[in-house]
Amino acid sequence: QKEVEQNSGPLSVPEGAIASLNCTYSDRGSQSFFWYRQYSGKSPELIMSIYSNGDKEDGRFTAQLNKASQYVSLLIRDSQPSDSATYLCAGPGNTGFQKLVFGTGTRLLVSP
């Protein structure tokens, strides 16, 4: 089992809808997770971090962490065409928190 898994997509949503991106992880001891957005040809850009169970909201973004079920999600409200990108989930993995283990990313397409 991969340490961090994501559906590669693409996930297609119309403009204005809620986009829901999901990620599962294998290490029950993981405490912190990060969501990065990556536009084609660009490097990953940190958009959300979450360190505790529950929800964390920042503008149109909400990150959710459920440690019991070992999943992390990212909700994007009022999706815009400019949100079209690949979203990478990252966690500390099984061997310590200093390095990040990334999923393969979910490609999001927001149609006008």
Add this chain to the structure above:
Amino acid sequence: GAGVSQTPSNKVTEKGKYVELRCDPISGHTALYWYRQSLGQGPEFLIYFQGTGAADDSGLPNDRFFAVRPEGSVSTLKIQRTERGDSAVYLCASSPDGGDREQYFGPGTRLTVT
């Protein structure tokens, strides 16, 4: 303030040659990371520095890869005897410290080995 910078942005080299990739982290960040990203994949960890020392080099694929950070700021990733399979985007990230803090990525260096 200034973000993480990496040079060169693109590097094309012939198989068997030696290359150096440079990373300048965010000022004051003590933790520096190198990752490698292939098309369609997430970044893959290579090495982590805390200050001047390599705290974790478990991701380096083989002994052709080496990295240094002599003064605890700028880091250089060195690849000897490059192979076509080394072609990827090499990403550098920095973090305020080595804990489970946010990591901020530079723009990357696209390495192509012909």
